[in-house]
Amino acid sequence: MSKGTLFDKVWDAHTVSTLPSGQTQLFIGLHLIHEVTSPQAFAMLRERGLKVSFSERTIATVDHIVPTEDQSRPYADSLAEEMMQALEKNCQENDITFYNVGSGSQGIVHVIAPEQGFTQPGMTIACGDSHTSTHGAFGAIAFGIGTSQVRDVLASQTLSLSKLKVRKIEVNGALKPGVYAKDVILHIIRKLGVKGGVGYAYEFAGTTFQQMNMEERMTVCNMAIEGGARCGYVNPDRVTYDYLQGRDFAPKGDDWDKAIAWWNNIRSDVDAVYDDAIVFDAADIAPTITWGITPGQGIAVDEFVPMQDGIADDERAIAEEAYLYMDLAPGQPIRGTKVDVCFVGSCTNGRISDLREAAKFAKGRHVANGVKAFIVPGSERVKKQAEAEGLHEVFLTAGFEWREAGCSMCLAMNPDKLQGRQLSASSSNRNFKGRQGSSSGRTLLMSPAMVVAAAVTGQVTDVRELI
Amino acid sequence: MVSEVKTVSGRGIPLVGNDIDTDRIIPARFLRCVTFDGLGADVFADDRAQAKGQHPFDQSQYQGAKVLVVNDNFGCGSSREHAPQAIAKWGIGAIVGESFAEIFFGNCVVMGIPCVAADSTTTKQLQEMVTADPHAEITVDLEAMQVKCDNFSAPISMGEGSRMMLMAGTWDACGQLVAQSDRTRATAATLPYLSWSKLAS
Numbered sequence: 001m002s003k004g005t006l007f008d009k010v011w012d013a014h015t016v017s018t019l020p021s022g023q024t025q026l027f028i029g030l031h032l033i034h035e036v037t038s039p040q041a042f043a044m045l046r047e048r049g050l051k052v053s054f055s056e057r058t059i060a061t062v063d064h065i066v067p068t069e070d071q072s073r074p075y076a077d078s079l080a081e082e083m084m085q086a087l088e089k090n091c092q093e094n095d096i097t098f099y100n101v102g103s104g105s106q107g108i109v110h111v112i113a114p115e116q117g118f119t120q121p122g123m124t125i126a127c128g129d130s131h132t133s134t135h136g137a138f139g140a141i142a143f144g145i146g147t148s149q150v151r152d153v154l155a156s157q158t159l160s161l162s163k164l165k166v167r168k169i170e171v172n173g174a175l176k177p178g179v180y181a182k183d184v185i186l187h188i189i190r191k192l193g194v195k196g197g198v199g200y201a202y203e204f205a206g207t208t209f210q211q212m213n214m215e216e217r218m219t220v221c222n223m224a225i226e227g228g229a230r231c232g233y234v235n236p237d238r239v240t241y242d243y244l245q246g247r248d249f250a251p252k253g254d255d256w257d258k259a260i261a262w263w264n265n266i267r268s269d270v271d272a273v274y275d276d277a278i279v280f281d282a283a284d285i286a287p288t289i290t291w292g293i294t295p296g297q298g299i300a301v302d303e304f305v306p307m308q309d310g311i312a313d314d315e316r317a318i319a320e321e322a323y324l325y326m327d328l329a330p331g332q333p334i335r336g337t338k339v340d341v342c343f344v345g346s347c348t349n350g351r352i353s354d355l356r357e358a359a360k361f362a363k364g365r366h367v368a369n370g371v372k373a374f375i376v377p378g379s380e381r382v383k384k385q386a387e388a389e390g391l392h393e394v395f396l397t398a399g400f401e402w403r404e405a406g407c408s409m410c411l412a413m414n415p416d417k418l419q420g421r422q423l424s425a426s427s428s429n430r431n432f433k434g435r436q437g438s439s440s441g442r443t444l445l446m447s448p449a450m451v452v453a454a455a456v457t458g459q460v461t462d463v464r465e466l467i
Numbered sequence: 468m469v470s471e472v473k474t475v476s477g478r479g480i481p482l483v484g485n486d487i488d489t490d491r492i493i494p495a496r497f498l499r500c501v502t503f504d505g506l507g508a509d510v511f512a513d514d515r516a517q518a519k520g521q522h523p524f525d526q527s528q529y530q531g532a533k534v535l536v537v538n539d540n541f542g543c544g545s546s547r548e549h550a551p552q553a554i555a556k557w558g559i560g561a562i563v564g565e566s567f568a569e570i571f572f573g574n575c576v577v578m579g580i581p582c583v584a585a586d587s588t589t590t591k592q593l594q595e596m597v598t599a600d601p602h603a604e605i606t607v608d609l610e611a612m613q614v615k616c617d618n619f620s621a622p623i624s625m626g627e628g629s630r631m632m633l634m635a636g637t638w639d640a641c642g643q644l645v646a647q648s649d650r651t652r653a654t655a656a657t658l659p660y661l662s663w664s665k666l667a668s
Contacts, residue, residue, distance in 0.1 A: 019637075019640065020643070023640075027658070029661070036498050037546070037548065040548075080499055083500075130544065130570055148548060156645045157655070194540060228540070251663035259659070262659050315485070317485060432488045437496070439516065
């Protein structure tokens, strides 16, 4: 059993009681809500005559359904409009701060909470969205929950949970040129599998993560859930504090000093005990790309689609399904695969540093004929910052579309969708069948730089060739 | 409203495959809703359309089934409770599988639906038995921690906390959690960040 890790310390500090079932009642320090998984929770509260208990600990935004082109109301999609109105009404009736479209602070929930300084070390954070693990980048214990649990947090600011085990994932060394945080997490999931993390919190440790900026750490923690781990985290350090200082909701004055002391104290002890540990070498990580229908079906961009005999017995069936669905043959190089749609954005890779990196590769080049390529900033603030830096001009000149903030084609609950069998190069987090809005659409996950490389060449390209 | 879940019995339905994700269970376009009503009709919508009537959830012999038998890492991906809600509204009351994704499992517990784990030999055997005889009844017994089908029986496992909640009828923990409001406030008072990070502007 783990001892002395950040996970243990934060868990203990937030334990309210042990329930008769033996599960822990855990206090939730920050609750994030959005339009998709909250309306039924508010309805359940109303049915039971319950009120929101700590309305000041919940913040709301709208992201999944938001159109990234025409945002005029009412939305063309009447179902989306109904969801939007439900969220507006629920927030107003329950005194919950809502960052609506046009507020200047709307965006993907996992982008806006960190950028405004809501997300802080040592917190417990819950949201009805599996990518809540993102916030672990700050040394918070952050995890996705279902709608009934959203109800529980609204009603009590607590959850009934069983404690997770803790696995330390150490990666050491400098990343090679053209290799990004996205490649690191795709590599880890490839090695540990999509269910390797079930029952675990992942602690990302080692010099590679220490050298990453906060947005890179968010990319890594974001996809912990794709490896089966409900939450992942990085111990807070100077990089974390420098990011937070001065943000709207970060502590100020005397509180800042107190905060630093508390944050330093919740870091994993040097002699902390872990349930499991594994070490990777950053030098072994190449630009990585998925070829199949789970985020674990990844290969280096210069590798070949795996042959059947190289696949473990229990993964063979899903590999067969993937060859068929993706229309990729075993042994075929992934490089050179023609792409139809290129998407940069999402809670994984829709932050300003992602757009800067994408712009670097778009500059002086042009989207290939027949390819649709678009850039979706993760928030209104990211969009504003990118425009202040002239990144939108770079993208527009290069033939990319420049959109409004939202989840967009990561999950296609809005007008951004693949059509038919289209193949997408995507900076998002899931390559599941049908994920991007067409029941036969295909997705290759990769870093934003690799997406741009694919866009300008019309095919899967090793971004290192464009450096 | 809350009731004890000690055993679930009913006809079985096999769904073969590892890593069946929640996007497949309920594609995102069906999440454009403000209630869970009606999701049962759309469960596995795209898989069913592609199987052209040959998907277990469409096959006549499995209509009315109550116990779903799956393989490994069922319910991975998104946290959408719409997925277990759609499965439950179709008629499923318990799921037997090799393993389950964490959030999906938790969502099922709070809905009073046990997801029990069995080894791969057991899940495969149950799938074969149900395929051979769709009228065979499967019993998931949380007291004995056994799954039974005709003369076959095998051990199952489940986290003890979740098992206790189902057996005691406290799987909907909302009432218990709300009842602890004094202790919740006391815990909150010990957390330094609640005073320095005011969320509401």
